[in-house]
Amino acid sequence: MKLRNLINIKKYKNYHKFKSIKTFKQWQQDNPEGTFDQYYVYRVTEKLKIRDGDHPTLTLASTIKNDETSGESIFRFLIEHGLKSHHRVVDYGCGSLRVGRHLIPFLEPRSYYGLDVTDTFYSAGLVQIDSQIVAKRQPQLDLVDGNLVDQLQEDPPDYIFSVGVLIHIPPEELSDFISKITLLMSDKTAFILGTQIAKETDSTIHRNEVTWFHNKEQIESILAENNLIATDIKSGRELEEAKGVRVFWKIVKQLQLEEQPIN
Numbered sequence: 581m582k583l584r585n586l587i588n589i590k591k592y593k594n595y596h597k598f599k600s601i602k603t604f605k606q607w608q609q610d611n612p613e614g615t616f617d618q619y620y621v622y623r624v625t626e627k628l629k630i631r632d633g634d635h636p637t638l639t640l641a642s643t644i645k646n647d648e649t650s651g652e653s654i655f656r657f658l659i660e661h662g663l664k665s666h667h668r669v670v671d672y673g674c675g676s677l678r679v680g681r682h683l684i685p686f687l688e689p690r691s692y693y694g695l696d697v698t699d700t701f702y703s704a705g706l707v708q709i710d711s712q713i714v715a716k717r718q719p720q721l722d723l724v725d726g727n728l729v730d731q732l733q734e735d736p737p738d739y740i741f742s743v744g745v746l747i748h749i750p751p752e753e754l755s756d757f758i759s760k761i762t763l764l765m766s767d768k769t770a771f772i773l774g775t776q777i778a779k780e781t782d783s784t785i786h787r788n789e790v791t792w793f794h795n796k797e798q799i800e801s802i803l804a805e806n807n808l809i810a811t812d813i814k815s816g817r818e819l820e821e822a823k824g825v826r827v828f829w830k831i832v833k834q835l836q837l838e839e840q841p842i843n
């Protein structure tokens with residue numbers, strides 16, 4: 581283990597418990613039918629308990645840290661890129677509503693849709709928002725395979741955004757992940773994807789048990805398969821160790837050319 585990581589870990593009084601967190605392979609032995617996203621939730625939940633809720637984005641009901649600010653810059657960024665209060669917005673992999681808590685009071689009632697693979701994080705995030713705002717704005721929260729998705733497929737949103745999620749999708753599941761989002765898009769939907777990617781376009785970096793910096797070529801080819809095109813809307817900031825780069829892409833459906841009648 582790198583010295584820097586060890587120092588970081590040692591600041592938690594229960595740091596010795598990190599060793600008890602299972603690797604994906606160990607966890608699969610106990611959960612043979614378990615999927616990777618379920619493992620991700622198990623791992624983050626265990627870490628949150630040991631770290632007493634210290635996590636840059638996620639929280640549990642038992643470990644709430646009242647951080648009102650960390651999602652604000654992303655909220656402002658969405659506004660700079662055209663988001664208006666009358667839009668309907670999907671927050672795909674919404675976690676503990678880090679960005680959602682800024683969007684919910686801003687958007688009209690029933691226009692914020694938070695989707696995630698677990699209700700654990702968004703339930704904990706929801707109680708951090710003023711209950712009067714929640715009652716007035718009625719955020720729609722559901723699982724990625726819940727009923728809300730059927731409703732969104734019939735009536736697609738104006739915006740979908742997904743921040744800090746793609747890095748937790750294994751390379752072999754990327755195609756499925758993007759396809760599921762594509763099903764929620766109409767020709768008018770803008771999908772804002774915020775993620776880190778590998779700096780070398782043709783390599784994938786496996787950062788840790790649940791994190792990848794994917795390679796740009798693979799993502800672009802999956803987007804093309806789904807008839808989507810991406811524009812870079814924020815020039816990438818290089819990450820510390822210069823192996824990765826942070827990007828924000830605006831992804832839209834490529835308009836199909838009308839089929840020409842055969843004479």
Ligand SMILES: C[S@@+](CC[C@H](N)C(=O)[O-])C[C@H]1O[C@@H](n2cnc3c(N)ncnc32)[C@H](O)[C@@H]1O
Pocket residue numbers: 617620621637638672673674675676677678679695696697698701724742743744745748749757
């Ligand atoms: C690092 S958190 C980011 C949460 C939130 N987007 C934010 O920026 O605060 C990653 C989130 O992605 C969710 N997630 C993991 N795999 C997913 C998948 N296959 N589909 C949708 N969400 C997923 C996790 O449950 C978690 O809430």
